[in-house]
Amino acid sequence: MRNNRQPYRGRQEEPYKVNQKIRAREVRVVGEHVEGGNALMATDKAIRLAQENDLDLVEISPNVDPPVCKILDYAKFKYEQKKKQKEIKANAAKVVLKEIRFGPNTDDHDFNFKVKHAINFLKEGAKVKAYVHFVGRTIVFKERGEMLLLKFAQALEEYGAVEQLPKMEGKRMNIFVAPKAGKK
Numbered sequence: 001m002r003n004n005r006q007p008y009r010g011r012q013e014e015p016y017k018v019n020q021k022i023r024a025r026e027v028r029v030v031g032e033h034v035e036g037g038n039a040l041m042a043t044d045k046a047i048r049l050a051q052e053n054d055l056d057l058v059e060i061s062p063n064v065d066p067p068v069c070k071i072l073d074y075a076k077f078k079y080e081q082k083k084k085q086k087e088i089k090a091n092a093a094k095v096v097l098k099e100i101r102f103g104p105n106t107d108d109h110d111f112n113f114k115v116k117h118a119i120n121f122l123k124e125g126a127k128v129k130a131y132v133h134f135v136g137r138t139i140v141f142k143e144r145g146e147m148l149l150l151k152f153a154q155a156l157e158e159y160g161a162v163e164q165l166p167k168m169e170g171k172r173m174n175i176f177v178a179p180k181a182g183k184k
Helices: 041-052 074-091 106-121 136-155
Strands: 024-029 038-042 057-060 068-072 095-101 127-135 160-169 172-179
Touching: 024 041, 024 057, 038 041, 041 057, 041 068, 057 074, 068 074, 068 160, 095 106, 095 136, 106 136, 106 172, 127 136, 136 160, 136 172
Parallel strands: 024 068, 095 127
Antiparallel strands: 024 038, 057 068, 127 172, 160 172
16 A cells, blocks of 8 residues: 555646646636636636636635636746746855865965965855864864964955854864855
8 A cells, every 4th residue: 555645656746736626616816817807706617717718727825715726827837937946946055165174283384375275265155164183192282273273264354254263073173264245
């Protein structure tokens, strides 16, 4: 026996009720195919009106009494909805997190080299996670690691804002820098 909640393979349940699937006796029909743009009528009459125009009756707002329906080409409507969803998804901000690793005894040249990389990452709109990794006995230099990360944040203050101050997590001390909105 099949689980009732899962649709069959590949098929999705329709998000809107169309034509004969509309169960209400009376519906409010809106749109350009109705005189005055808005009319209350029996469901079967509304379906007939839609079929006369070679279109479908689609239930737009099922939770109101009576349900609101629109006469339109359902295939075209679904296509437009899918297109809108795709566009919304494409415009959603994708956050990229770049990591930069330091040791507690990082030299000035290496530090400056990594700052340049961080500036480029921030200009591209990515967040930067910088961390000092303490290996073995270097854990006694926690203050040095914290100073290094604060110096790093200070070097980047023109390009990004510190989201989280240096924080120790296991053998790593992390700091997060997010790009400033105006800089890109």
